Amino acid sequence: MQQDIQTLDNLISDEQVSEFLRKHPHFFEQHANLLSEIYLPSPHGSGAISLAERQQLAQRDKIRVLEVKLAQLIEFAEENDVTSAKVHALAIKLMANQSNQLGFEVLEQVISKDLKQDFSVSQTHLHIWLKPNDQALVNNIAFAPVNEAFSDWVMALNAPFCGTKPTVVDELLEPHLQSFAFIPLFKEFAKTKDIKHIFGVLILGAEEQHRFKTNMGTMYLERIGSLVSAAVVNYL
Known part of the structure; x- marks a missing residue:
């Protein structure tokens, strides 16, 4: 039996498995039990977790990265607003100097x-x-x-x-x-x-x-x- 599994492993590559899953997006809908039966190493080093949990963690990590980027964009936008207001104030003072011939x-x-x-x-x-x-x-x-x-x-x-x-x-x-x-x-x-x-x-x-x-x-x-x-x- 062990030899049969090894032979099967040699016949099917990682790329073929990936390609199969891409071509059959409903595979896990038809085999929903696999989501809880397949366990993967936790990306945070806390043992093994199910495929579904792994996907949730991946989504949370992506959301966390996007939240950081959004916070940075908001910060940059606020800084630009402040700088723009200062440049505008300078422009008004320079115009006043010219108008009043100071x-x-x-x-x-x-x-x-x-x-x-x-x-x-x-x-x-x-x-x-x-x-x-x-x-x-x-x-x-x-x-x-x-x-x-x-x-x-x-x-x-x-x-x-x-x-x-x-x-x-x-x-x-x-x-x-x-x-x-x-x-x-x-x-x-x-x-x-x-x-x-x-x-x-x-x-x-x-x-x-x-x-x-x-x-x-x-x-x-x-x-x-x-x-x-x-x-x-x-x-x-």
Whole structure:
């Protein structure tokens, strides 16, 4: 008898059994007793369980994984809502500055205060290498000359750069800052909106090493860059 079973095992492969069950989905309906008679090792290491129990455990595990993913999605959505509201608030303040003609110095204060307060950054820097349209701004630190290597590096960016301090900006940033976001400032040409002329950069610095990471998303940083660019371009 034992030899017959071994011979049968040799004739029928695991793949053939799997294929048979796939082709006969009602097999266990016709042989319902097998669900309680066939025992499998428990995936949680607690002895053997029936096939039906094993299936229930598998479903529970899948549901648990889906619940974790759903919780993560909800958390990300809530974080995005908060960030979106902060960007919206910044946009309103920048528009108010322009409407009330409060001047470039007030604009700088609005940008610095809002980004430090709402976006958890330690320092903000504006560097603009186009001349201002008001001679009174020539001596403003935002229009101070920067080295050509730095401006060339910024103008080569296609998106905000996040991470540690590049060597080309060593002398511009405080040594205690650990991570940075470099957001190009640009103006679009009316006839060719796909071409952007980069005229400066907004630098955000943080004391936390992982505040700005190389692999982080930059969608909101790009939106901040667009808003600040539109506000600053009025002074060029």
